[in-house]
Amino acid sequence: MNEDVKLNVAVPEHQRDVYDEEAEQMGFASRSAYVRAMVNSGRRDFGLDPQGPGGEATTLEDVIEQRIVDIIDDADGASRDAVVQEITGDIEQTITDCLSRLDDTGKIDYDIQQDGLVVRTEGD
Template sequence: MSEEAETERSTVMTYVPAYQKAEWKAHADELGMSQAEYVRTMVQAGRKGFELDSQEADLEGSSPPSDPGGSGLERRVLDALDSADPLSWNELVESLSSNFEDRLEETLESLQNDNRIRYSGREGGYRLVDQ
């Protein structure tokens, strides 16, 4: 792919409920990202999450006790780099961490559904619900 094709930009438009946009904006602000950067990152993370779910299942237990996470991480790095195009540091980090973000989001949603934590934009983040 040419360098010009890699930097060419195109517009994508979507419509979401106002409350969802407000949540996305608040989360983007917390992460120090623009709304466009946030949506781009979340979409890419979601796309890669579909691929990593099955890979992660294959990797569980693959590291020797003397190197916890080592062999599994090596395999994930090699798999991520197994393409015709090189990956930058940020692209590699994103490809390896997207599944964590998906799992964190699912866990936070579950904890909120169980009324154990809540998110408050006004307070700037997640808090335990008083028991």
């Protein structure tokens, strides 16, 4: 059985606040879970195995399951509909925010001929 160990990393207070806000927006159960996801994402960008040899892979399903447990625990019980609404509301807002950022940076655009969103290419 793997035991968790703590890594202490110093960041400025304002950065911690940014991590907390982003973790909440993305539906992470904790700052630690969010920071682990960021580290693993960065490792992937460097072409590394984010979990290392023998590591445990965290899936979106794992994140959602933990979020479900946290929602129910925080509310001291919750209906199935309340849990679904809480999670889908978080996801819907995150998707809306991502679409806005992608549009603002010019990575996507609305194409009337396609009647939907398209990825912008160089020269568009």
